[in-house]
Amino acid sequence: MFDLVGKTALVTGASGGIGAAIARALHDAGATVALSGTREAPLEALAAELGERTHVLPCNLSDAEAVEALPKRAIEAMGSLDILVNNAGITRDNLFMRMSDEEWGQVLEVNLTSTMRLCRGSLRGMMKARWGRIVNISSVVGATGNPGQGNYAASKAGMVGMSKSLAYEVASRGITVNCVAPGFIETAMTEKLTDDQKGKILGQIPAGRMGTPEEIAAAVLYLASPEAAYVTGTTLHVNGGMAML
Amino acid sequence: MSDIAERVKKIVVEHLSVEEDKVTENASFIDDLGADSLDTVELVMAFEEEFGIEIPDDAAETIQTFGDAVKFIKEAQ
Numbered sequence: 648m649f650d651l652v653g654k655t656a657l658v659t660g661a662s663g664g665i666g667a668a669i670a671r672a673l674h675d676a677g678a679t680v681a682l683s684g685t686r687e688a689p690l691e692a693l694a695a696e697l698g699e700r701t702h703v704l705p706c707n708l709s710d711a712e713a714v715e716a717l718p719k720r721a722i723e724a725m726g727s728l729d730i731l732v733n734n735a736g737i738t739r740d741n742l743f744m745r746m747s748d749e750e751w752g753q754v755l756e757v758n759l760t761s762t763m764r765l766c767r768g769s770l771r772g773m774m775k776a777r778w779g780r781i782v783n784i785s786s787v788v789g790a791t792g793n794p795g796q797g798n799y800a801a802s803k804a805g806m807v808g809m810s811k812s813l814a815y816e817v818a819s820r821g822i823t824v825n826c827v828a829p830g831f832i833e834t835a836m837t838e839k840l841t842d843d844q845k846g847k848i849l850g851q852i853p854a855g856r857m858g859t860p861e862e863i864a865a866a867v868l869y870l871a872s873p874e875a876a877y878v879t880g881t882t883l884h885v886n887g888g889m890a891m892l
Numbered sequence: 893m894s895d896i897a898e899r900v901k902k903i904v905v906e907h908l909s910v911e912e913d914k915v916t917e918n919a920s921f922i923d924d925l926g927a928d929s930l931d932t933v934e935l936v937m938a939f940e941e942e943f944g945i946e947i948p949d950d951a952a953e954t955i956q957t958f959g960d961a962v963k964f965i966k967e968a969q
Binding site: 771774775816817819820 | 930933934937
Protein backbone atom coordinates (compact mmCIF):
# COMPACT_ATOMS: atom_id res chain seq x y z
CA MET A 648 0.00 0.00 0.00
CA PHE A 649 1.02 3.61 -0.67
CA ASP A 650 4.14 2.71 -2.64
CA LEU A 651 5.74 5.79 -4.21
CA VAL A 652 8.89 4.16 -5.60
CA GLY A 653 9.83 5.93 -8.83
CA LYS A 654 7.62 8.95 -8.10
CA THR A 655 8.92 12.48 -7.66
CA ALA A 656 7.49 15.00 -5.20
CA LEU A 657 7.91 18.69 -4.46
CA VAL A 658 7.02 19.83 -0.94
CA THR A 659 6.90 23.52 -0.10
CA GLY A 660 7.38 24.71 3.45
CA ALA A 661 9.55 21.66 4.09
CA SER A 662 11.53 23.67 6.63
CA GLY A 663 8.50 23.68 8.94
CA GLY A 664 7.18 20.93 11.21
CA ILE A 665 4.32 19.70 9.04
CA GLY A 666 6.25 20.09 5.76
CA ALA A 667 9.21 18.13 7.10
CA ALA A 668 6.91 15.34 8.26
CA ILE A 669 5.22 15.25 4.83
CA ALA A 670 8.57 15.09 3.04
CA ARG A 671 9.69 12.31 5.39
CA ALA A 672 6.51 10.29 4.79
CA LEU A 673 6.72 10.58 0.99
CA HIS A 674 10.42 9.75 1.09
CA ASP A 675 9.83 6.75 3.35
CA ALA A 676 7.28 5.50 0.79
CA GLY A 677 10.02 5.54 -1.84
CA ALA A 678 9.53 8.89 -3.55
CA THR A 679 12.31 11.21 -4.61
CA VAL A 680 11.59 14.51 -2.86
CA ALA A 681 12.46 18.13 -3.58
CA LEU A 682 12.44 20.14 -0.36
CA SER A 683 11.51 23.77 -0.73
CA GLY A 684 11.31 26.57 1.79
CA THR A 685 12.73 29.99 2.51
CA ARG A 686 15.28 28.92 5.13
CA GLU A 687 18.02 26.81 3.59
CA ALA A 688 19.63 25.46 6.80
CA PRO A 689 16.67 23.36 7.99
CA LEU A 690 16.16 22.09 4.44
CA GLU A 691 19.78 20.96 4.27
CA ALA A 692 19.45 19.33 7.69
CA LEU A 693 16.35 17.44 6.57
CA ALA A 694 18.03 16.39 3.33
CA ALA A 695 21.00 15.08 5.31
CA GLU A 696 18.65 13.13 7.55
CA LEU A 697 16.74 11.59 4.64
CA GLY A 698 19.83 10.80 2.59
CA GLU A 699 19.50 9.72 -1.03
CA ARG A 700 16.63 10.79 -3.30
CA THR A 701 16.47 14.33 -1.89
CA HIS A 702 17.03 17.73 -3.44
CA VAL A 703 17.08 21.10 -1.71
CA LEU A 704 15.38 23.91 -3.63
CA PRO A 705 15.15 27.10 -1.57
CA CYS A 706 12.46 29.48 -2.79
CA ASN A 707 10.83 32.65 -1.51
CA LEU A 708 7.13 32.19 -2.25
CA SER A 709 6.41 35.92 -2.16
CA ASP A 710 8.70 36.30 -5.21
CA ALA A 711 6.49 35.59 -8.25
CA GLU A 712 9.38 34.86 -10.62
CA ALA A 713 11.01 32.47 -8.18
CA VAL A 714 7.69 30.67 -7.75
CA GLU A 715 7.23 30.32 -11.52
CA ALA A 716 10.72 28.84 -11.76
CA LEU A 717 10.33 26.34 -8.90
CA PRO A 718 8.48 23.54 -10.77
CA LYS A 719 11.03 23.79 -13.58
CA ARG A 720 13.89 23.52 -11.09
CA ALA A 721 12.19 20.50 -9.51
CA ILE A 722 11.84 18.81 -12.91
CA GLU A 723 15.46 19.58 -13.76
CA ALA A 724 16.59 18.08 -10.46
CA MET A 725 14.37 15.00 -10.46
CA GLY A 726 13.51 14.40 -14.14
CA SER A 727 9.76 14.79 -13.55
CA LEU A 728 7.24 16.12 -11.04
CA ASP A 729 4.49 13.68 -10.16
CA ILE A 730 3.39 14.94 -6.75
CA LEU A 731 3.04 18.55 -5.64
CA VAL A 732 2.37 19.35 -2.00
CA ASN A 733 1.60 23.01 -1.36
CA ASN A 734 2.24 23.18 2.34
CA ALA A 735 3.96 26.53 2.82
CA GLY A 736 1.92 29.10 4.66
CA ILE A 737 2.31 32.23 6.73
CA THR A 738 0.15 34.07 9.23
CA ARG A 739 -0.17 37.81 9.81
CA ASP A 740 -2.90 37.81 12.43
CA ASN A 741 -4.80 40.93 13.29
CA LEU A 742 -8.31 41.99 14.17
CA PHE A 743 -10.27 42.55 11.00
CA MET A 744 -10.82 46.26 11.72
CA ARG A 745 -7.10 46.76 12.17
CA MET A 746 -5.90 44.58 9.33
CA SER A 747 -3.72 46.41 6.84
CA ASP A 748 -3.77 45.83 3.11
CA GLU A 749 -0.21 44.63 3.49
CA GLU A 750 -1.09 41.97 6.06
CA TRP A 751 -3.95 40.83 3.87
CA GLY A 752 -1.88 40.88 0.69
CA GLN A 753 1.14 39.03 2.04
CA VAL A 754 -0.92 36.14 3.36
CA LEU A 755 -2.98 35.81 0.18
CA GLU A 756 0.16 36.03 -1.97
CA VAL A 757 2.10 33.31 -0.17
CA ASN A 758 -0.73 30.98 0.83
CA LEU A 759 -3.04 31.19 -2.17
CA THR A 760 -1.41 32.86 -5.17
CA SER A 761 1.85 30.91 -4.92
CA THR A 762 -0.19 27.72 -4.63
CA MET A 763 -1.99 28.62 -7.86
CA ARG A 764 1.29 29.39 -9.62
CA LEU A 765 2.90 26.15 -8.49
CA CYS A 766 -0.14 24.13 -9.57
CA ARG A 767 -0.13 25.84 -12.96
CA GLY A 768 3.58 25.25 -13.43
CA SER A 769 3.33 21.57 -12.51
CA LEU A 770 0.38 20.58 -14.68
CA ARG A 771 2.05 20.28 -18.04
CA GLY A 772 4.21 17.33 -17.09
CA MET A 773 1.39 15.68 -15.16
CA MET A 774 -0.96 16.03 -18.15
CA LYS A 775 1.56 14.39 -20.43
CA ALA A 776 2.24 11.64 -17.94
CA ARG A 777 -1.50 11.11 -17.44
CA TRP A 778 -0.70 10.88 -13.73
CA GLY A 779 -0.39 13.53 -11.08
CA ARG A 780 -1.20 14.28 -7.48
CA ILE A 781 -1.68 17.75 -6.06
CA VAL A 782 -2.25 18.05 -2.33
CA ASN A 783 -2.89 21.52 -0.96
CA ILE A 784 -2.59 22.03 2.77
CA SER A 785 -5.58 24.08 3.84
CA SER A 786 -6.71 24.54 7.45
CA VAL A 787 -9.69 23.92 9.67
CA VAL A 788 -10.05 27.69 10.00
CA GLY A 789 -10.67 27.92 6.24
CA ALA A 790 -13.94 26.12 6.95
CA THR A 791 -14.81 27.48 10.39
CA GLY A 792 -13.25 30.95 10.42
CA ASN A 793 -11.17 32.19 13.32
CA PRO A 794 -11.13 35.60 15.00
CA GLY A 795 -7.95 37.49 14.13
CA GLN A 796 -7.31 35.35 11.08
CA GLY A 797 -9.53 36.86 8.39
CA ASN A 798 -6.67 36.86 5.92
CA TYR A 799 -5.41 33.37 6.77
CA ALA A 800 -8.91 31.86 6.77
CA ALA A 801 -9.66 33.50 3.41
CA SER A 802 -6.48 32.11 1.89
CA LYS A 803 -7.19 28.61 3.18
CA ALA A 804 -10.84 28.64 2.08
CA GLY A 805 -9.72 30.02 -1.29
CA MET A 806 -7.44 27.05 -1.67
CA VAL A 807 -10.40 24.69 -1.33
CA GLY A 808 -12.43 26.38 -4.09
CA MET A 809 -9.39 26.59 -6.33
CA SER A 810 -8.55 22.92 -5.79
CA LYS A 811 -12.08 21.80 -6.60
CA SER A 812 -12.13 23.84 -9.83
CA LEU A 813 -8.80 22.44 -10.93
CA ALA A 814 -9.87 18.93 -9.93
CA TYR A 815 -12.78 19.19 -12.38
CA GLU A 816 -10.50 20.28 -15.21
CA VAL A 817 -7.84 17.62 -14.91
CA ALA A 818 -9.66 14.58 -13.52
CA SER A 819 -9.88 12.95 -16.97
CA ARG A 820 -6.10 13.12 -17.24
CA GLY A 821 -5.37 10.98 -14.20
CA ILE A 822 -4.54 13.97 -12.02
CA THR A 823 -6.17 14.40 -8.64
CA VAL A 824 -6.32 17.64 -6.66
CA ASN A 825 -7.24 17.50 -3.00
CA CYS A 826 -6.81 19.41 0.23
CA VAL A 827 -5.81 18.32 3.68
CA ALA A 828 -7.16 20.58 6.41
CA PRO A 829 -5.21 20.26 9.65
CA GLY A 830 -6.74 21.28 12.95
CA PHE A 831 -4.44 22.33 15.76
CA ILE A 832 -1.10 20.62 15.28
CA GLU A 833 2.01 20.75 17.48
CA THR A 834 4.26 23.05 15.43
CA ALA A 835 6.19 26.27 15.81
CA MET A 836 3.05 28.07 14.57
CA THR A 837 0.91 26.77 17.47
CA GLU A 838 3.77 26.93 20.02
CA LYS A 839 3.35 30.69 20.03
CA LEU A 840 -0.05 30.29 21.68
CA THR A 841 -0.30 30.98 25.42
CA ASP A 842 -1.26 28.16 27.83
CA ASP A 843 -4.61 29.87 28.30
CA GLN A 844 -5.22 29.90 24.54
CA LYS A 845 -4.11 26.29 24.27
CA GLY A 846 -6.43 25.27 27.10
CA LYS A 847 -9.39 26.85 25.37
CA ILE A 848 -8.52 25.18 22.09
CA LEU A 849 -8.13 21.75 23.69
CA GLY A 850 -11.58 22.16 25.21
CA GLN A 851 -12.97 22.27 21.68
CA ILE A 852 -11.19 19.15 20.47
CA PRO A 853 -13.06 15.91 21.17
CA ALA A 854 -9.80 13.95 20.89
CA GLY A 855 -8.51 16.06 23.81
CA ARG A 856 -5.11 16.74 22.34
CA MET A 857 -3.34 18.53 19.52
CA GLY A 858 -2.46 16.55 16.43
CA THR A 859 1.05 15.67 15.33
CA PRO A 860 2.74 16.60 12.04
CA GLU A 861 2.98 12.87 11.29
CA GLU A 862 -0.81 12.59 11.39
CA ILE A 863 -1.05 15.26 8.68
CA ALA A 864 1.71 13.59 6.68
CA ALA A 865 -0.20 10.29 6.72
CA ALA A 866 -3.22 11.98 5.14
CA VAL A 867 -1.01 13.55 2.47
CA LEU A 868 0.67 10.22 1.79
CA TYR A 869 -2.70 8.60 1.20
CA LEU A 870 -3.86 11.32 -1.21
CA ALA A 871 -0.51 11.16 -3.05
CA SER A 872 -0.67 7.40 -3.44
CA PRO A 873 -1.88 5.35 -6.43
CA GLU A 874 -4.58 3.95 -4.11
CA ALA A 875 -6.27 7.39 -3.92
CA ALA A 876 -6.75 7.66 -7.70
CA TYR A 877 -10.55 7.93 -7.32
CA VAL A 878 -10.41 10.65 -4.66
CA THR A 879 -10.39 14.15 -6.11
CA GLY A 880 -11.74 17.57 -5.22
CA THR A 881 -12.12 16.60 -1.61
CA THR A 882 -10.82 18.03 1.64
CA LEU A 883 -9.60 15.57 4.20
CA HIS A 884 -10.06 17.06 7.66
CA VAL A 885 -7.51 15.94 10.23
CA ASN A 886 -8.54 17.75 13.38
CA GLY A 887 -9.36 15.35 16.21
CA GLY A 888 -13.06 16.01 15.72
CA MET A 889 -12.74 19.76 16.33
CA ALA A 890 -14.96 20.43 13.32
CA MET A 891 -16.83 17.53 11.79
CA LEU A 892 -17.18 18.57 8.18
CA MET B 893 -0.12 17.35 -48.45
CA SER B 894 2.97 18.90 -46.92
CA ASP B 895 5.13 17.16 -44.38
CA ILE B 896 4.00 19.59 -41.67
CA ALA B 897 0.35 18.89 -42.42
CA GLU B 898 0.97 15.15 -42.24
CA ARG B 899 2.68 15.45 -38.87
CA VAL B 900 -0.05 17.73 -37.50
CA LYS B 901 -2.71 15.33 -38.75
CA LYS B 902 -0.99 12.39 -37.06
CA ILE B 903 -1.01 14.22 -33.72
CA VAL B 904 -4.67 15.18 -34.10
CA VAL B 905 -5.72 11.67 -35.09
CA GLU B 906 -3.84 10.11 -32.21
CA HIS B 907 -4.85 12.62 -29.59
CA LEU B 908 -8.53 12.95 -30.44
CA SER B 909 -9.00 9.35 -31.65
CA VAL B 910 -10.71 10.46 -34.86
CA GLU B 911 -10.71 9.01 -38.39
CA GLU B 912 -8.01 10.49 -40.58
CA ASP B 913 -10.47 11.58 -43.29
CA LYS B 914 -12.37 13.71 -40.74
CA VAL B 915 -9.29 15.91 -40.30
CA THR B 916 -9.88 18.32 -43.16
CA GLU B 917 -8.62 21.86 -43.73
CA ASN B 918 -11.62 23.50 -42.07
CA ALA B 919 -12.29 20.87 -39.42
CA SER B 920 -12.72 22.60 -36.08
CA PHE B 921 -11.09 20.74 -33.21
CA ILE B 922 -13.96 21.46 -30.86
CA ASP B 923 -17.00 21.55 -33.17
CA ASP B 924 -16.07 18.81 -35.65
CA LEU B 925 -13.49 16.62 -33.98
CA GLY B 926 -14.97 16.37 -30.47
CA ALA B 927 -12.18 18.09 -28.59
CA ASP B 928 -12.88 19.79 -25.27
CA SER B 929 -11.02 22.93 -24.22
CA LEU B 930 -8.39 20.94 -22.36
CA ASP B 931 -7.79 18.79 -25.45
CA THR B 932 -6.98 21.94 -27.41
CA VAL B 933 -4.42 22.93 -24.76
CA GLU B 934 -2.88 19.48 -25.04
CA LEU B 935 -2.83 19.64 -28.83
CA VAL B 936 -0.94 22.93 -28.67
CA MET B 937 1.52 21.35 -26.22
CA ALA B 938 2.00 18.44 -28.62
CA PHE B 939 2.55 20.79 -31.59
CA GLU B 940 5.13 22.74 -29.59
CA GLU B 941 7.02 19.58 -28.86
CA GLU B 942 6.79 18.04 -32.33
CA PHE B 943 7.96 21.18 -34.09
CA GLY B 944 10.22 22.68 -31.42
CA ILE B 945 8.32 25.97 -31.34
CA GLU B 946 6.69 28.15 -28.69
CA ILE B 947 3.00 28.89 -29.15
CA PRO B 948 1.98 31.75 -26.83
CA ASP B 949 -1.47 31.61 -25.23
CA ASP B 950 -2.95 34.41 -27.35
CA ALA B 951 -1.79 32.68 -30.53
CA ALA B 952 -3.05 29.33 -29.28
CA GLU B 953 -6.53 30.81 -29.00
CA THR B 954 -6.56 31.55 -32.74
CA ILE B 955 -5.81 27.93 -33.63
CA GLN B 956 -9.33 26.57 -33.99
CA THR B 957 -9.08 24.29 -37.02
CA PHE B 958 -6.63 21.83 -38.53
CA GLY B 959 -5.87 24.39 -41.23
CA ASP B 960 -5.18 27.08 -38.60
CA ALA B 961 -2.66 24.81 -36.91
CA VAL B 962 -0.80 23.95 -40.10
CA LYS B 963 -0.71 27.60 -41.15
CA PHE B 964 0.56 28.77 -37.76
CA ILE B 965 3.28 26.14 -37.59
CA LYS B 966 4.45 26.84 -41.15
CA GLU B 967 4.81 30.52 -40.33
CA ALA B 968 6.49 29.85 -36.97
CA GLN B 969 9.19 27.67 -38.47
